[in-house]
Amino acid sequence: MESSSVSVHRTVTSRPSAWRALRGYNVIWATALAIGGYALGHWLGSKIGANSVAQTSTDQDDVAILMGLGFATLGWIAGLGFLSYPLGRITGRPSTLREREEHGPWRYFSLCTDHKVVAIQYLVAVLFFFFVAGLNAMFIRGELTSDNATFIQAGNYLTLVGLHGTMMLMMMSAGVLGPLGNYLVPIMIGSRRMAFPRVESLTMWLTVLAGFVLLSAILLGGFPTGWTGYAPLADQARAGIDAYIVSFMLIGISLALVGVNMIATIITMRAPGMTWSRLPIFVWGMLTTSILAVLAAPVLAAALIMVIFDRAVETSFFVAATGGSPFLWDELFWFFGHPEVYILALPGFGIVLEILPVFARKPLWGYRLAVAGMFGVALLSFMVWQHHLFVSGINANLRPFYMFSTELISIPTGVIFLNGMGTLWRARIRFTVPMLFSLAFFFNFLIGGLSGVFLSDVSSDVTTHGSYFVMAHFHYTIMGGLVFALMGGIYYWLPKVTGFKLNEKLGKVHFWTMFVFFNLTFFPLFAAGMLGMPRRVSSYNADLHTLNVFVSIAAFCLGASMLIFLGNLVWSVVFKRERAEANPWQSLSLEWQLPSPVPVHNFDRIPTINSDPYGYGFPDAPAVADFGPRVLAGEAGAT
Amino acid sequence: MSESSAALPPMSAGPRHGVRIFATWAIATAIVVPVMIWVVGPHIPPGSTSQQARDQHDVNVALTALAMPVLLMIWVYFGYAVRNFRQEGEVVVDGPPITGNARIQATWLIVTSVMVLGLAVFGTIDLLSTGGSGGGEGPAPLAKPADAASALQVQVIGQQWEWTFRYPGYGGVETTELALPVGREVEFHVTSLDVAHSFWAYELAVKADAIPGSDNVAYVKALRTGSFQVRCAELCGLWHGHMNTTGSVLTDAGFATWIANEQKENAAVTKDLPPYSHVYYPAPLRNG
Numbered sequence: 001m002e003s004s005s006v007s008v009h010r011t012v013t014s015r016p017s018a019w020r021a022l023r024g025y026n027v028i029w030a031t032a033l034a035i036g037g038y039a040l041g042h043w044l045g046s047k048i049g050a051n052s053v054a055q056t057s058t059d060q061d062d063v064a065i066l067m068g069l070g071f072a073t074l075g076w077i078a079g080l081g082f083l084s085y086p087l088g089r090i091t092g093r094p095s096t097l098r099e100r101e102e103h104g105p106w107r108y109f110s111l112c113t114d115h116k117v118v119a120i121q122y123l124v125a126v127l128f129f130f131f132v133a134g135l136n137a138m139f140i141r142g143e144l145t146s147d148n149a150t151f152i153q154a155g156n157y158l159t160l161v162g163l164h165g166t167m168m169l170m171m172m173s174a175g176v177l178g179p180l181g182n183y184l185v186p187i188m189i190g191s192r193r194m195a196f197p198r199v200e201s202l203t204m205w206l207t208v209l210a211g212f213v214l215l216s217a218i219l220l221g222g223f224p225t226g227w228t229g230y231a232p233l234a235d236q237a238r239a240g241i242d243a244y245i246v247s248f249m250l251i252g253i254s255l256a257l258v259g260v261n262m263i264a265t266i267i268t269m270r271a272p273g274m275t276w277s278r279l280p281i282f283v284w285g286m287l288t289t290s291i292l293a294v295l296a297a298p299v300l301a302a303a304l305i306m307v308i309f310d311r312a313v314e315t316s317f318f319v320a321a322t323g324g325s326p327f328l329w330d331e332l333f334w335f336f337g338h339p340e341v342y343i344l345a346l347p348g349f350g351i352v353l354e355i356l357p358v359f360a361r362k363p364l365w366g367y368r369l370a371v372a373g374m375f376g377v378a379l380l381s382f383m384v385w386q387h388h389l390f391v392s393g394i395n396a397n398l399r400p401f402y403m404f405s406t407e408l409i410s411i412p413t414g415v416i417f418l419n420g421m422g423t424l425w426r427a428r429i430r431f432t433v434p435m436l437f438s439l440a441f442f443f444n445f446l447i448g449g450l451s452g453v454f455l456s457d458v459s460s461d462v463t464t465h466g467s468y469f470v471m472a473h474f475h476y477t478i479m480g481g482l483v484f485a486l487m488g489g490i491y492y493w494l495p496k497v498t499g500f501k502l503n504e505k506l507g508k509v510h511f512w513t514m515f516v517f518f519n520l521t522f523f524p525l526f527a528a529g530m531l532g533m534p535r536r537v538s539s540y541n542a543d544l545h546t547l548n549v550f551v552s553i554a555a556f557c558l559g560a561s562m563l564i565f566l567g568n569l570v571w572s573v574v575f576k577r578e579r580a581e582a583n584p585w586q587s588l589s590l591e592w593q594l595p596s597p598v599p600v601h602n603f604d605r606i607p608t609i610n611s612d613p614y615g616y617g618f619p620d621a622p623a624v625a626d627f628g629p630r631v632l633a634g635e636a637g638a639t
Numbered sequence: 640m641s642e643s644s645a646a647l648p649p650m651s652a653g654p655r656h657g658v659r660i661f662a663t664w665a666i667a668t669a670i671v672v673p674v675m676i677w678v679v680g681p682h683i684p685p686g687s688t689s690q691q692a693r694d695q696h697d698v699n700v701a702l703t704a705l706a707m708p709v710l711l712m713i714w715v716y717f718g719y720a721v722r723n724f725r726q727e728g729e730v731v732v733d734g735p736p737i738t739g740n741a742r743i744q745a746t747w748l749i750v751t752s753v754m755v756l757g758l759a760v761f762g763t764i765d766l767l768s769t770g771g772s773g774g775g776e777g778p779a780p781l782a783k784p785a786d787a788a789s790a791l792q793v794q795v796i797g798q799q800w801e802w803t804f805r806y807p808g809y810g811g812v813e814t815t816e817l818a819l820p821v822g823r824e825v826e827f828h829v830t831s832l833d834v835a836h837s838f839w840a841y842e843l844a845v846k847a848d849a850i851p852g853s854d855n856v857a858y859v860k861a862l863r864t865g866s867f868q869v870r871c872a873e874l875c876g877l878w879h880g881h882m883n884t885t886g887s888v889l890t891d892a893g894f895a896t897w898i899a900n901e902q903k904e905n906a907a908v909t910k911d912l913p914p915y916s917h918v919y920y921p922a923p924l925r926n927g
Contacts, residue, residue: 149880154877154878154880155877158874158876158877158879224874224876224877225874226874228874230834230835230873230874231835232833232834232835232851233834233835233874233875233876236833236834236876237876320850320851320852320853320918320920321851321852321920321921321922325852326834326835326850326851326852326853327850327853360724360734361726361731361732361733361734362733362734362735362736362737363736363737363738364738365737365738365739365740366738366739366740366744367738367739368739369739369744389848390774391774391775391837391846391847391848391855391857392775392848392850392855393775393776393777393778393829393847393848393850393853393854393855393856394777394853395777396771396775396776396777396779396780396781397777397781399766399781400759400762400763400766400767403759403762403763403766404759404763407755407758407759407762408755408759410751410755411748411751411752411755414747414751415747415748417713418743418744418747421713421716421717421720422737422739422740422743424716424717424720424721424724425656425720425724425737426656426724426734426735426737427720427724427734428724428725428726428731428732428733428734429720429721429724429725429726430725430726430731431725439717439721442713442717443714443717446710446713446714447710450706450709450710453702453705453706453758454699454702456758456762457698457702457758457761457762457765458762458766458772458774459694459695459698459762459765459766459769459772459773459774460695460698460699460702461774462691462695462772462773462774462844462845462846463684463685463695463699463844463846465774465837465846465872466837466839466846466872466873467872530683530684530685530699531684532684532685532839532841532868532870534839534870534871534872534879534880535872535874536874536879536880537879537880538880539880539881540880541868586731614738615736616733616734616736617733617734617735617736617737618736
């Protein structure tokens with residue numbers, strides 16, 4: 001199964017059979033080259049920085065560590081084979097855009113240009129890091145069962161907080177774009193691939209690298225800054241922060257590239273007849289998210305380069321005493337950071353509005369308004385970032401403007417609620433697991449949104465800024481919103497992706513435990529914040545002890561409910577392997593008209609699109625697409 | 640946009656869903672909003688220790704009361720839909736093919752826009768009329784309380800992981816305790832010597848970030864004597880969670896005695912301090 005017609009890139013053509021599986025570029029070589037690259041970069045860096053004041057005054061050599069991480073990235077990319085294409089073009093070798101698409105299981109461990117393989121790689125990677133970050137949260141809640149630092153040392157506690165926050169932000173930004181976006185967007189628009197398949201694979205492998213680089217912060221002494229990396233604390237921190245900087249940069253680059261790829265795909269690769277007004281709402285969600293990613297993520301990467309310079313060569317972008325300003329970091333970070341939180345919201349809107357019509361058996365209500373709402377959110381998200389700095393003293397006279405612009409966002413967000421409500425009007429709701437998660441999305445996101453109104457009001461923000469109220473607010477929007485939507489999306493689309501059914505009963509147990517314990521965990525934290533508990537502390541007022549113990553117990557149960565999800569995945573996909581029908585939900589959408597799992601080339605012929613996928617209830621609705629002489633839907637399960 | 644279809648069985652219990660939803664919502668709102676204002680409201684932080692705490696308390700109660708009708712509308716609607724618009728059994732039946740309703744959409748947009756505009760106007764007027772509501776306003780505050788000119792100036796200096804306080808009106812004496820006179824306007828000047836902190840006097844409802852190289856002004860007028868907690872609300876490194884102290888609001892006479900005592904006790908230290916300034920630039924501590 002290793003033989004293939006696309007072997008032109010592989011420099012090694014014959015090996016002893018024992019090495020067959022390792023032949024060519026794959027994650028094993030990438031790991032080896034990354035470790036070798038780190039050693040080389042570290043050695044070079046230590047030579048370069050050996051005599052500089054910046055390095056001899058500390059016990060950790062930032063130049064060496066940063067160069068090590070840089071070279072490790074190069075080694076990783078080279079080991080996976082991303083350099084062979086540009087090098088091949090330079091040396092005039094013939095090239096192909098399709099690589100390792102029919103290489104058996106090893107394609108999941110290497111550069112593969114099949115968008116469906118990349119999506120599955122993404123899903124596994126994102127879920128892996130999601131569980132790692134979730135485990136950090138369990139440790140955090142464990143420590144908070146006591147009102148004073150006990151079993152986790154104060155420095156390690158901050159590292160846990162930083163790892164949890166940064167890992168979740170990084171992985172959830174890619175959490176829908178990567179797995180569901182890469183899998184579904186080409187299929188939904190009637191394309192055989194993404195516009196830039198190699199870039200698509202690169203973004204996925206950069207995400208994996210970013211996750212491991214961030215975890216390496218543990219080996220480098222941890223970092224004390226949380227996910228916001230505020231200067232000058234980041235400047236003062238030990239070398240663990242270098243891992244934070246490099247990993248966040250890698251994710252920034254990855255996100256920007258995902259965005260470019262998505263936008264190009266959606267604009268240029270649509271099948272005939274796929275007009276803008278027939279585009280599934282999920283694809284609109286991916287498009288608007290991508291626009292945010294393309295415009296915001298590079299700002300983060302640029303700002304992080306400034307931090308690197310501040311740390312490694314003693315520039316003064318953010319150091320007040322030598323002419324810089326900590327406010328500069330705040331501005332740049334939140335200019336990225338606020339669009340970022342909508343990168344974490346818009347995909348959720350897309351998923352739930354895609355799922356609701358299927359299980360309400362009604363057309364999506366107010367399609368154009370939903371699209372406008374998404375663009376409204378995307379546009380406004382660039383105009384609100386200083387609401388994170390209401391009490392910082394920066395541009396205090398602009399606070400009324402930022403209060404206004406922040407509150408304006410509730411108009412397009414409210415539109416999404418109207419779409420959901422309209423779709424449910426006189427519907428024929430089936431309470432499947434994906435539908436339950438979608439309904440819970442509205443419940444949670446409503447609480448998240450209304451608590452946001454408190455934070456947008458300057459006077460009220462003085463009470464709650466920097467407290468657990470904020471923390472509860474964004475967990476309601478990101479976990480209660482995006483993660484619930486993602487879970488709904490996974491239960492909805494995984495039968496298509498894997499070809500196997502997920503256990504419905506376990507899914508319902510997972511949903512109800514997650515929903516109940518999510519609310520029991522985070523709702524009391526609004527009160528904790530109002531009662532004066534600052535974020536990111538491991539010791540707090542004794543009178544908040546009972547509340548925190550309650551929250552911790554609920555959080556452990558929430559963690560356990562995630563294990564039910566994991567158990568369901570493993571049980572259904574690895575052990576039970578019950579074949580899913582091609583269209584178990586009776587959806588009208590294009591992806592469900594294909595066999596499960598979808599064949600490598602998606603469509604034998606590029607289909608002609610006849611209508612939007614929401615024709616429920618129209619007695620004379622046309623088939624969503626014309627597949628030509630061969631109708632693939634008739635071949636369910638025939639892979 | 641046809642609302643009925645030959646393929647559809649008739650809806651049970653008539654089409655008066657809208658009326659029922661509205662009635663449920665109206666009743667729920669009529670009960671919940673007064674409860675929120677008069678039963679829960681008095682317990683909503685941050686209390687009434689200072690003028691600013693009162694202002695923020697009023698805003699928090701107002702926003703809670705305003706949030707309830709919205710919350711209830713969505714909950715009642717979804718609850719009603721989930722209860723009444725369900726399809727039991729294995730049969731898959733399509734609902735009516737309604738794709739939108741321009742009038743409802745326009746009404747929704749207008750209503751939410753009016754609410755948002757109202758919130759913004761309310762928030763702005765409130766911010767300006769309460770003298771900044773206890774929040775940090777930077778070196779040149781837009782909103783000042785009426786008697787700001789005669790305010791007692793207190794500088795708050797954050798450093799890892801300790802708060803100190805300087806009283807420029809009393810020879811620039813620097814203390815480790817914070818004491819304020821009751822009933823008098825106080826002008827905090829918050830700054831930092833190393834990394835970003837945030838000065839949070841919880842019961843006084845004051846919060847102002849302490850940023851190195853920056854002078855952040857916040858006003859407060861304490862209304863009652865007693866103690867209050869001071870915390871750090873911005874992650875500042877290892878002992879961020881321990882950067883606490885207790886301040887006190889004293890009577891005028893008590894404050895005069897206290898500050899005179901501090902001046903005497905700290906006289907030797909005050910002599911060696913750098914001259915009072917809104918910002919300080921100590922050599923940065925870099926890379927561990």
